[in-house]
Amino acid sequence: MFRKKKDKTEDELQMVKLCNVASFVDAESKLARLKTEGIPCYRMEQGAGGYHTVMGGPSPVGYDIYVALRDAERAAGILGL
Secondary structure, eight states: OOOOOOOOOHHHHOEEEEEEESOHHHHHHHHHHHHHTTOOEEEEEOTTHHHHHHTTSOOTTOEEEEEEGGGHHHHHHHHTO
16 A cells, blocks of 8 residues: 655666757757657756846857656657757
8 A cells, every 4th residue: 555666766867968959949849849758858058058048149059958868769769869
């Protein structure tokens, strides 16, 4: 009745960089596609890219897409990388 939850291993929680995209719209589009497939993911601006986003301009270095290590191969297939 009361089962102990399995502890997640470090590998399951590790996030890895999948790709870099040039635009915010492209990054959000890829994230939406991955999330609909149940893949944990997020985007991160490189260097001072976050500053440019806040100030209203495009990021000159693009956006990195990160996914869970366990789903990296499947995510690459979904996005055609």
